[in-house]
Amino acid sequence: MRVLHVISEMGAGGAEALVAGMARTGPEFGWQTAVASAGGHRADALRRHGVPTFTVPAPHRKAAGVLRATAATRSAIKDFRPEVVLAHNVSASMVARLALLPRRVPLLTVFHGVADADYAGAARILRRTSRAVVTVAEATAARLRAAGLTPDPVVIPNAVFPQEPRVDRATVRAALGAPSEVPVALCLARLEPQKRHDVLLEAWKRVGGGAELWLAGDGSLRRSLERNAAGLPGVRFLGNRPDVPDLLAAADVTVLTSDWEGMPVAVLESLAAGRPVVATEVDGVGEALAGGGGLVVPRRNPEAAAEALRLFLFDAGKRAVEGAAGQASVSRAHNPCVLMRSYDELLREWEGRR
Known part of the structure:
Protein backbone atom coordinates (compact mmCIF):
# COMPACT_ATOMS: atom_id res chain seq x y z
CA MET A 1 0.00 0.00 0.00
CA VAL A 160 5.90 6.60 21.31
CA PHE A 161 8.24 5.18 18.70
CA PRO A 162 11.33 4.14 20.69
CA GLN A 163 14.51 6.18 20.31
CA GLU A 164 17.47 5.52 22.54
CA PRO A 165 19.70 8.37 23.76
CA ARG A 166 22.91 8.69 21.76
CA VAL A 167 24.90 10.02 24.71
CA ASP A 168 24.54 9.72 28.46
CA ARG A 169 23.21 12.17 31.03
CA ALA A 170 26.62 13.42 32.12
CA THR A 171 27.71 14.15 28.53
CA VAL A 172 24.59 16.19 27.76
CA ARG A 173 24.90 18.20 30.96
CA ALA A 174 28.59 18.83 30.39
CA ALA A 175 27.89 20.08 26.86
CA LEU A 176 25.34 22.55 28.25
CA GLY A 177 27.50 23.57 31.19
CA ALA A 178 24.94 22.28 33.68
CA PRO A 179 26.14 20.92 37.05
CA SER A 180 25.62 17.19 37.38
CA GLU A 181 23.79 17.45 40.72
CA VAL A 182 21.30 20.24 39.89
CA PRO A 183 17.72 19.07 39.22
CA VAL A 184 16.45 20.02 35.76
CA ALA A 185 12.94 20.64 34.42
CA LEU A 186 12.63 20.28 30.64
CA CYS A 187 9.91 21.84 28.49
CA LEU A 188 9.61 20.37 24.98
CA ALA A 189 7.40 22.85 23.15
CA ARG A 190 7.39 25.39 20.34
CA LEU A 191 7.67 28.97 21.59
CA GLU A 192 4.18 29.88 20.43
CA PRO A 193 1.10 31.27 22.24
CA GLN A 194 -0.62 27.89 22.57
CA LYS A 195 2.15 26.54 24.81
CA ARG A 196 1.87 29.38 27.35
CA HIS A 197 5.52 29.68 28.31
CA ASP A 198 4.53 32.91 30.04
CA VAL A 199 2.64 30.82 32.61
CA LEU A 200 5.66 28.52 32.94
CA LEU A 201 8.01 31.43 33.59
CA GLU A 202 5.63 32.80 36.21
CA ALA A 203 5.65 29.37 37.84
CA TRP A 204 9.44 29.27 37.70
CA LYS A 205 9.62 32.50 39.70
CA ARG A 206 7.80 30.64 42.47
CA VAL A 207 9.98 27.53 42.30
CA GLY A 208 12.97 29.47 43.64
CA GLY A 209 16.62 28.67 43.11
CA GLY A 210 18.50 25.41 43.14
CA ALA A 211 17.18 24.04 39.83
CA GLU A 212 17.35 24.68 36.09
CA LEU A 213 14.62 25.07 33.46
CA TRP A 214 15.49 24.05 29.90
CA LEU A 215 13.23 25.31 27.11
CA ALA A 216 13.73 23.16 24.01
CA GLY A 217 12.00 24.67 20.99
CA ASP A 218 11.82 27.85 18.98
CA GLY A 219 9.13 30.13 17.65
CA SER A 220 7.72 33.59 17.26
CA LEU A 221 7.74 34.38 21.00
CA ARG A 222 11.39 33.64 21.65
CA ARG A 223 12.61 37.22 22.00
CA SER A 224 9.80 38.31 24.28
CA LEU A 225 10.18 35.19 26.43
CA GLU A 226 13.92 35.75 26.71
CA ARG A 227 13.20 39.28 27.95
CA ASN A 228 10.68 37.95 30.47
CA ALA A 229 13.15 35.33 31.68
CA ALA A 230 15.96 37.82 32.26
CA GLY A 231 16.99 37.58 35.89
CA LEU A 232 15.22 34.26 36.52
CA PRO A 233 17.61 31.65 37.92
CA GLY A 234 18.64 28.71 35.77
CA VAL A 235 16.54 29.32 32.63
CA ARG A 236 18.14 28.13 29.38
CA PHE A 237 16.73 28.59 25.88
CA LEU A 238 18.03 25.64 23.86
CA GLY A 239 16.32 26.34 20.53
CA ASN A 240 15.12 23.57 18.24
CA ARG A 241 16.79 20.30 19.15
CA PRO A 242 16.88 17.04 17.20
CA ASP A 243 18.25 15.19 20.27
CA VAL A 244 15.13 14.91 22.44
CA PRO A 245 16.08 11.46 23.84
CA ASP A 246 19.42 12.91 24.98
CA LEU A 247 17.73 15.86 26.68
CA LEU A 248 15.27 13.56 28.42
CA ALA A 249 18.14 11.46 29.69
CA ALA A 250 19.72 14.58 31.20
CA ALA A 251 16.53 16.04 32.73
CA ASP A 252 14.66 15.04 35.89
CA VAL A 253 11.10 16.18 35.17
CA THR A 254 9.27 17.61 32.17
CA VAL A 255 6.66 20.36 32.13
CA LEU A 256 3.98 21.55 29.68
CA THR A 257 1.69 24.49 30.50
CA SER A 258 -0.33 24.60 27.26
CA ASP A 259 -3.75 26.13 26.81
CA TRP A 260 -4.75 23.22 24.57
CA GLU A 261 -3.35 19.94 23.28
CA GLY A 262 -4.52 16.82 21.49
CA MET A 263 -2.40 13.94 22.76
CA PRO A 264 1.03 15.59 23.23
CA VAL A 265 3.83 13.33 22.09
CA ALA A 266 6.22 15.28 24.34
CA VAL A 267 4.32 13.93 27.34
CA LEU A 268 4.42 10.37 26.00
CA GLU A 269 8.15 10.64 25.26
CA SER A 270 8.75 11.84 28.79
CA LEU A 271 6.81 8.95 30.28
CA ALA A 272 8.65 6.44 28.10
CA ALA A 273 11.96 7.89 29.34
CA GLY A 274 10.87 7.49 32.96
CA ARG A 275 10.58 11.24 33.55
CA PRO A 276 7.58 12.42 35.58
CA VAL A 277 5.43 15.08 33.93
CA VAL A 278 3.79 18.26 35.17
CA ALA A 279 1.17 19.32 32.61
CA THR A 280 -2.00 21.35 32.35
CA GLU A 281 -5.39 19.65 32.41
CA VAL A 282 -6.21 19.84 28.70
CA ASP A 283 -7.83 17.16 26.53
CA GLY A 284 -5.44 14.24 25.92
CA VAL A 285 -3.06 15.12 28.75
CA GLY A 286 -5.41 13.62 31.32
CA GLU A 287 -5.70 10.47 29.21
CA ALA A 288 -1.92 10.20 28.87
CA LEU A 289 -1.42 10.51 32.64
CA ALA A 290 -4.40 8.38 33.66
CA GLY A 291 -2.12 5.46 34.54
CA GLY A 292 0.31 7.57 36.56
CA GLY A 293 3.55 9.26 35.69
CA GLY A 294 2.96 12.81 36.80
CA LEU A 295 0.62 15.52 37.96
CA VAL A 296 -2.09 17.42 36.09
CA VAL A 297 -2.55 21.08 37.08
CA PRO A 298 -5.19 23.68 36.08
CA ARG A 299 -4.59 25.85 33.05
CA ARG A 300 -3.09 29.30 33.56
CA ASN A 301 -2.29 28.57 37.21
CA PRO A 302 1.41 29.25 37.88
CA GLU A 303 1.05 28.57 41.61
CA ALA A 304 -0.19 25.02 41.02
CA ALA A 305 2.47 24.38 38.38
CA ALA A 306 5.20 25.64 40.72
CA GLU A 307 4.00 23.42 43.56
CA ALA A 308 4.02 20.33 41.34
CA LEU A 309 7.45 21.20 39.92
CA ARG A 310 8.94 21.64 43.40
CA LEU A 311 7.60 18.23 44.41
CA PHE A 312 9.38 16.42 41.59
CA LEU A 313 12.50 18.57 41.36
CA PHE A 314 13.45 18.20 45.00
CA ASP A 315 12.12 14.73 45.89
CA ALA A 316 14.12 12.00 44.15
CA GLY A 317 11.97 9.26 45.69
CA LYS A 318 8.77 10.76 44.31
CA ARG A 319 10.41 11.13 40.90
CA ALA A 320 11.40 7.47 40.87
CA VAL A 321 7.93 6.22 41.81
CA GLU A 322 6.09 8.34 39.27
CA GLY A 323 8.70 7.73 36.58
CA ALA A 324 8.30 3.95 36.90
CA ALA A 325 4.49 4.26 36.85
CA GLY A 326 4.65 6.38 33.71
CA GLN A 327 6.90 3.93 31.88
CA ALA A 328 4.58 1.04 32.67
CA SER A 329 1.50 3.02 31.63
CA VAL A 330 2.86 4.27 28.31
CA SER A 331 4.08 0.82 27.29
CA ARG A 332 0.54 -0.52 27.76
CA ALA A 333 -1.60 2.29 26.41
CA HIS A 334 0.62 3.90 23.76
Missing part, protein backbone atom coordinates in the same frame (compact mmCIF):
# COMPACT_ATOMS: atom_id res chain seq x y z
CA ARG A 2 1.38 3.39 -1.05
CA VAL A 3 0.75 5.97 1.69
CA LEU A 4 1.48 9.69 1.37
CA HIS A 5 1.58 11.82 4.53
CA VAL A 6 0.79 15.51 4.01
CA ILE A 7 1.80 17.79 6.88
CA SER A 8 2.73 21.47 7.17
CA GLU A 9 6.29 20.86 8.32
CA MET A 10 8.56 18.18 9.78
CA GLY A 11 10.29 19.94 12.65
CA ALA A 12 10.06 19.36 16.38
CA GLY A 13 6.30 18.99 17.01
CA GLY A 14 4.28 16.00 18.14
CA ALA A 15 2.44 15.48 14.84
CA GLU A 16 5.83 15.52 13.12
CA ALA A 17 7.13 12.87 15.50
CA LEU A 18 4.12 10.67 14.73
CA VAL A 19 4.63 11.00 10.97
CA ALA A 20 8.34 10.22 11.28
CA GLY A 21 7.66 7.14 13.39
CA MET A 22 4.95 5.87 11.05
CA ALA A 23 7.13 6.44 8.00
CA ARG A 24 10.06 4.54 9.50
CA THR A 25 7.85 1.66 10.68
CA GLY A 26 5.63 1.46 7.59
CA PRO A 27 7.69 -1.17 5.71
CA GLU A 28 7.01 -3.66 8.52
CA PHE A 29 3.32 -3.41 7.57
CA GLY A 30 3.79 -3.47 3.82
CA TRP A 31 3.61 0.29 3.34
CA GLN A 32 5.55 2.31 0.82
CA THR A 33 5.55 5.71 2.45
CA ALA A 34 6.37 9.25 1.35
CA VAL A 35 6.05 12.58 3.18
CA ALA A 36 5.08 15.95 1.68
CA SER A 37 5.92 18.93 3.90
CA ALA A 38 7.78 22.22 4.14
CA GLY A 39 10.74 20.27 5.54
CA GLY A 40 12.61 20.25 8.82
CA HIS A 41 15.09 18.07 10.64
CA ARG A 42 12.69 15.10 10.76
CA ALA A 43 12.29 15.24 6.96
CA ASP A 44 16.09 15.31 6.62
CA ALA A 45 16.34 12.23 8.84
CA LEU A 46 13.67 10.39 6.84
CA ARG A 47 15.54 11.05 3.58
CA ARG A 48 18.65 9.54 5.13
CA HIS A 49 16.49 6.59 6.12
CA GLY A 50 15.41 6.14 2.49
CA VAL A 51 11.89 7.57 2.79
CA PRO A 52 10.89 9.75 -0.22
CA THR A 53 10.11 13.33 0.77
CA PHE A 54 8.53 16.14 -1.24
CA THR A 55 8.82 19.86 -0.52
CA VAL A 56 5.51 21.68 -0.09
CA PRO A 57 5.52 25.30 1.10
CA ALA A 58 3.46 25.94 4.24
CA PRO A 59 0.12 27.58 3.27
CA HIS A 60 -0.02 29.99 6.25
CA ARG A 61 -3.80 30.38 5.83
CA LYS A 62 -3.43 32.80 2.90
CA ALA A 63 -4.95 32.26 -0.54
CA ALA A 64 -1.65 32.58 -2.40
CA GLY A 65 0.04 30.23 0.08
CA VAL A 66 -2.74 27.67 -0.27
CA LEU A 67 -2.44 27.75 -4.05
CA ARG A 68 1.34 27.23 -3.92
CA ALA A 69 0.98 24.40 -1.41
CA THR A 70 -1.75 22.80 -3.51
CA ALA A 71 0.35 22.88 -6.67
CA ALA A 72 3.34 21.34 -4.90
CA THR A 73 1.17 18.65 -3.26
CA ARG A 74 -0.43 17.83 -6.62
CA SER A 75 3.05 17.33 -8.05
CA ALA A 76 3.98 15.03 -5.16
CA ILE A 77 0.80 13.00 -5.72
CA LYS A 78 1.56 12.70 -9.43
CA ASP A 79 5.12 11.53 -8.75
CA PHE A 80 4.41 9.14 -5.87
CA ARG A 81 0.99 7.83 -6.97
CA PRO A 82 -0.39 7.11 -3.47
CA GLU A 83 -3.26 4.72 -2.85
CA VAL A 84 -4.17 6.54 0.39
CA VAL A 85 -3.35 10.06 1.59
CA LEU A 86 -3.05 10.86 5.30
CA ALA A 87 -3.34 14.60 6.00
CA HIS A 88 -2.28 15.83 9.40
CA ASN A 89 -4.51 18.59 10.75
CA VAL A 90 -7.00 20.88 9.08
CA SER A 91 -4.85 23.05 6.80
CA ALA A 92 -3.08 20.00 5.37
CA SER A 93 -6.47 18.40 4.80
CA MET A 94 -7.69 21.39 2.76
CA VAL A 95 -4.53 21.43 0.66
CA ALA A 96 -4.58 17.67 0.07
CA ARG A 97 -8.27 17.69 -0.95
CA LEU A 98 -7.67 20.43 -3.52
CA ALA A 99 -4.54 18.67 -4.78
CA LEU A 100 -6.35 15.35 -5.23
CA LEU A 101 -9.12 16.71 -7.46
CA PRO A 102 -10.38 14.96 -9.56
CA ARG A 103 -8.64 11.79 -8.37
CA ARG A 104 -10.59 9.26 -6.30
CA VAL A 105 -7.73 8.51 -3.91
CA PRO A 106 -9.11 8.33 -0.34
CA LEU A 107 -8.08 11.20 1.94
CA LEU A 108 -8.06 10.56 5.69
CA THR A 109 -7.25 13.29 8.20
CA VAL A 110 -5.39 12.81 11.47
CA PHE A 111 -6.68 15.54 13.77
CA HIS A 112 -4.14 16.55 16.42
CA GLY A 113 -6.20 19.33 18.01
CA VAL A 114 -7.04 23.03 17.72
CA ALA A 115 -7.87 25.84 20.12
CA ASP A 116 -11.31 25.68 21.76
CA ALA A 117 -12.75 28.42 19.56
CA ASP A 118 -11.70 26.66 16.34
CA TYR A 119 -13.54 23.34 16.73
CA ALA A 120 -16.68 24.41 14.87
CA GLY A 121 -14.67 25.59 11.87
CA ALA A 122 -12.51 22.46 11.96
CA ALA A 123 -15.54 20.17 11.97
CA ARG A 124 -17.08 22.07 9.04
CA ILE A 125 -13.90 21.77 6.95
CA LEU A 126 -13.27 18.12 7.81
CA ARG A 127 -16.81 17.13 6.81
CA ARG A 128 -16.08 18.47 3.33
CA THR A 129 -12.54 17.25 2.85
CA SER A 130 -12.06 13.84 4.48
CA ARG A 131 -13.40 10.34 3.98
CA ALA A 132 -12.61 9.64 7.63
CA VAL A 133 -11.10 11.52 10.56
CA VAL A 134 -8.75 10.00 13.12
CA THR A 135 -8.32 11.77 16.44
CA VAL A 136 -5.40 11.14 18.76
CA ALA A 137 -7.44 11.30 21.99
CA GLU A 138 -10.98 10.57 23.19
CA ALA A 139 -11.34 14.16 24.37
CA THR A 140 -10.68 15.64 20.92
CA ALA A 141 -13.10 13.17 19.35
CA ALA A 142 -15.81 14.27 21.78
CA ARG A 143 -15.17 17.93 20.94
CA LEU A 144 -15.46 17.26 17.20
CA ARG A 145 -18.71 15.35 17.68
CA ALA A 146 -20.12 18.22 19.75
CA ALA A 147 -19.05 20.61 16.97
CA GLY A 148 -21.09 18.61 14.45
CA LEU A 149 -18.56 16.33 12.76
CA THR A 150 -20.11 13.34 11.03
CA PRO A 151 -19.46 10.49 10.69
CA ASP A 152 -17.92 9.78 14.10
CA PRO A 153 -14.15 10.14 14.21
CA VAL A 154 -11.99 7.10 14.84
CA VAL A 155 -9.81 7.33 17.97
CA ILE A 156 -6.25 6.01 17.66
CA PRO A 157 -4.21 7.30 20.61
CA ASN A 158 -0.73 8.58 19.85
CA ALA A 159 2.19 6.30 20.60
CA ASN A 335 2.36 1.03 22.02
CA PRO A 336 3.57 1.82 18.47
CA CYS A 337 2.73 -1.67 17.21
CA VAL A 338 -0.89 -1.26 18.31
CA LEU A 339 -1.01 2.18 16.68
CA MET A 340 0.40 0.92 13.38
CA ARG A 341 -1.97 -2.08 13.28
CA SER A 342 -4.92 0.26 13.87
CA TYR A 343 -3.87 2.62 11.08
CA ASP A 344 -3.07 -0.29 8.76
CA GLU A 345 -6.54 -1.79 9.16
CA LEU A 346 -8.22 1.59 8.65
CA LEU A 347 -6.18 2.60 5.61
CA ARG A 348 -6.56 -0.77 3.90
CA GLU A 349 -10.32 -0.62 4.42
CA TRP A 350 -10.52 2.77 2.70
CA GLU A 351 -8.00 1.86 0.01
CA GLY A 352 -10.30 -1.04 -0.86
CA ARG A 353 -13.23 1.36 -1.34
CA ARG A 354 -11.59 3.35 -4.16
